[in-house]
Amino acid sequence: MHAIILGQGKSVYHLARRFISKGYHTTIISRDAAAARNFSRKLKATVVHGDGTDPGVLEEAGARRASILVSLMMEDQDNLVACQLAKEMFGVPRTVALVLDPENETVFRQLGVTVAISVAHMLSQIIEEQVSYEDVINLTSLAQGKVALTEVILTETAPAVDRELRELGLPRNALVATVLRNDEVIIPHGETRLRLYDRLLILTQPGNHGQVLRALLGEGE
Amino acid sequence: MSRYVIIAGCGRLGSLLAEELSRAGDSVVVIDKDESRFARLSSDFSGFRIHGDATELEVLRQAKADRADALIAATSLDNVNLMVAQVARVVFHVPVVVARVFNPAREAIYRRLGLRVVCPTKLSANSFLAALQEEE
Structure with a gap:
């Protein structure tokens, strides 16, 4: 089982640890050189420093063998394109995208992303339900x-x-x-x-x- | 017949297209998230300017994308253009949608997905090669 995670920061780190502990061969693609170095020191993961929305970089990261790709970058358009390339070029069966604009949740699903998650949407739902x-x-x-x-x-x-x-x-x-x-x-x-x-x-x-x-x-x- | 055209991105390409289309009689709306870029438009540009991020549905709604005859995604970022173009097509059903994509590898796959894509890198490579051949 092979998982690819895109992005930088703590959420990528902790998600990668989860995947690794579940036995996934895990690859992280990060645009940030310092983050990439940090990941490769701390995790038993393959780390690629590069743009995960570039088909060449995805191929190098083993996208052809991946069963899931999770894209956690800070721009909606980057997460969309990464997921679409993974699915359409490399046949990755499950793609997960973080969306910042809650309205994009439905749009991304329409555009072929398996799961789109909006943190703002989730939080507001939880808060609405909890306050009353x-x-x-x-x-x-x-x-x-x-x-x-x-x-x-x-x-x-x-x-x-x-x-x-x-x-x-x-x-x-x-x-x-x-x-x-x-x-x-x-x-x-x-x-x-x-x-x-x-x-x-x-x-x-x-x-x-x-x-x-x-x-x-x-x-x- | 006058068309209603939305242009995302008011850089060198976006502003040039906006002026040409506006001069030809089309009604044009230009969107850019950097307001200072509207300064590129000459004073005889008669269209509208929207200051906002075209990857937000709300901004495209404000531009009345549901009534547009065409949308050109001409920002400097491939992924922005690919997203805006697909949203225009799938959510707002804009009949003619064109996206600028610099990376030839990305261009190929989105063309296969049915998106109309212009790749400046490929176009200029072809022009250079043609120029070389003329010299021979």
């Missing part, structure tokens, strides 16, 4: 953010306490998957009555996440 409810823990998001798995705790103010699931008017395409009550694990159905301090694992979509939280916990602060 204290009893909500966002566990993970699946299917590129289309489904979220969230844990909520029913406290005194929650309208769902002492009511059956079916009375809550939850939207059809959301699910209370599990109820954790003391040490008991309950797979709930419509007649399951919720109790104070129940911990619920819920599956929601971005369009109904807020609605589900309101039905279970009431209005946030």
Whole structure:
């Protein structure tokens, strides 16, 4: 397994360490000479000093054998071109690009990048979800953010306490998957009555996440 | 017929194209993230200037890219031009899109992807070779 990472800085360093520990043969391409020297001293990785958006440099870095390329440079256009060249010229099956302008997330996917990640978008989503409810823990998001798995705790103010699931008017395409009550694990159905301090694992979509939280916990602060 | 043309990059090439097209009667919008480059445009340029980064969707929206007949990506950076051209084509459905790409290796692959690409490096190499042949 061969991974290529483009960029400089700590995130490249730590990502490379992860790949190496998972057994990937890892190559880093960095435009910055000092960063490249630093990587090659500290990591068991092949380090190439050069422009990862140049086809010749990608070839030299072994792009033909790579199963994944992750581009973490600080300009959106560079990450796009690196991913496109990797895919179209060298047949790299999975490409991941960092995007700085959140609007580019969808555009990059349209243009053939496998996964485009906007830090600004992720942070603002997390902040939005965290500020309103204290009893909500966002566990993970699946299917590129289309489904979220969230844990909520029913406290005194929650309208769902002492009511059956079916009375809550939850939207059809959301699910209370599990109820954790003391040490008991309950797979709930419509007649399951919720109790104070129940911990619920819920599956929601971005369009109904807020609605589900309101039905279970009431209005946030 | 007058066309609506967007030009990204107001360097030597961008400003030259903007003036020629404007003189020929097209309505032209020039985008550059360095405002001082608009000084290259002569006083008889009758088009619009937008100060902004053409790789931002918002800036292309401001330039009304959805209504453009053509877009020319003529900044000094290959990757900027390649991105702006593809966004114009895929997001804003601009019918004619041309990108300047200096690196011949990049040019070849994007041409294969269906993008219209002008490679100054190749063009001038060809001119030099032709000049040499005339001498023989």
